[in-house]
Amino acid sequence: MRTRVLIRARRPEDLDGCVAMLGDTHRADGYPTRWPADPARWLRPPGPVLGSWVAVDSGAVGSLLGHVTLVAADEEIAGRAWLRHAGPAAARPAGISRLFVSPVARSRGVGTLLLDAACAQAGRHGLLPVLDVLDRDRAAVLFYLRYGFRQIDAVPMELNGVQETARCLALRT
Numbered sequence: 001m002r003t004r005v006l007i008r009a010r011r012p013e014d015l016d017g018c019v020a021m022l023g024d025t026h027r028a029d030g031y032p033t034r035w036p037a038d039p040a041r042w043l044r045p046p047g048p049v050l051g052s053w054v055a056v057d058s059g060a061v062g063s064l065l066g067h068v069t070l071v072a073a074d075e076e077i078a079g080r081a082w083l084r085h086a087g088p089a090a091a092r093p094a095g096i097s098r099l100f101v102s103p104v105a106r107s108r109g110v111g112t113l114l115l116d117a118a119c120a121q122a123g124r125h126g127l128l129p130v131l132d133v134l135d136r137d138r139a140a141v142l143f144y145l146r147y148g149f150r151q152i153d154a155v156p157m158e159l160n161g162v163q164e165t166a167r168c169l170a171l172r173t
């Protein structure tokens with residue numbers, strides 16, 4: 001059954017609740033891999049931000065369910081992979097970033113609605129949604145593939161002394 005979910009632009013007063021939800025996600029899923037020194041700042045990534053949204057339970061005032069940010073991605077790992085893959089004539093990339101859903105609100109379509117909002121904003125800017133996801137984050141990989149992303153590259157990287165693979169995905173056009 002789908003929760004009644006409202007997607008709206010993130011407001012400054014949402015940040016504390018988003019940090020708390022991010023803490024729950026980190027403990028449940030190990031995302032983000034490294035807990036940031038300043039999590040509120042981590043939720044505002046560097047570079048041009050094209051929008052940040054939260055999912056809110058419309059039946060419980062102020063109850064946050066999830067978060068996503070869209071950034072210009074020419075200099076991001078997935079954006080660079082897209083430009084290598086598609087060539088200079090292709091649409092410029094926009095990066096899906098900081099996407100997480102509260103562990104208590106999973107599998108109710110919240111993540112899909114957040115992706116819808118970010119992808120629609122990319123479309124309004126004439127940009128193609130891309131993202132990178134660690135191969136070991138299986139739920140997220142399956143979620144993105146199910147949504148319609150496809151893999152364009154796989155990049156080895158070392159995180160916390162562990163060899164990992166970042167899958168670079170782009171929305172199927």
Ligand SMILES: CC(C)(COP(=O)(O)OP(=O)(O)OC[C@H]1O[C@@H](n2cnc3c(N)ncnc32)[C@H](O)[C@@H]1OP(=O)(O)O)[C@@H](O)C(=O)NCCC(=O)NCCS
Binds near residue numbers: 101111112113139146
């Ligand atoms: C990935 C994540 C955002 C998905 O959010 P969600 O609200 O549970 O996703 P949805 O309910 O919209 O799921 C849509 C589809 O994705 C797939 N999916 C979602 N979670 C899945 C899981 N754990 N295993 C397999 N498939 C999954 C399913 O096909 C699902 O459709 P269905 O419910 O009809 O089967 C959430 O699991 C999460 O926050 N994970 C931790 C943070 C993270 O890894 N973020 C991504 C960083 S790159």
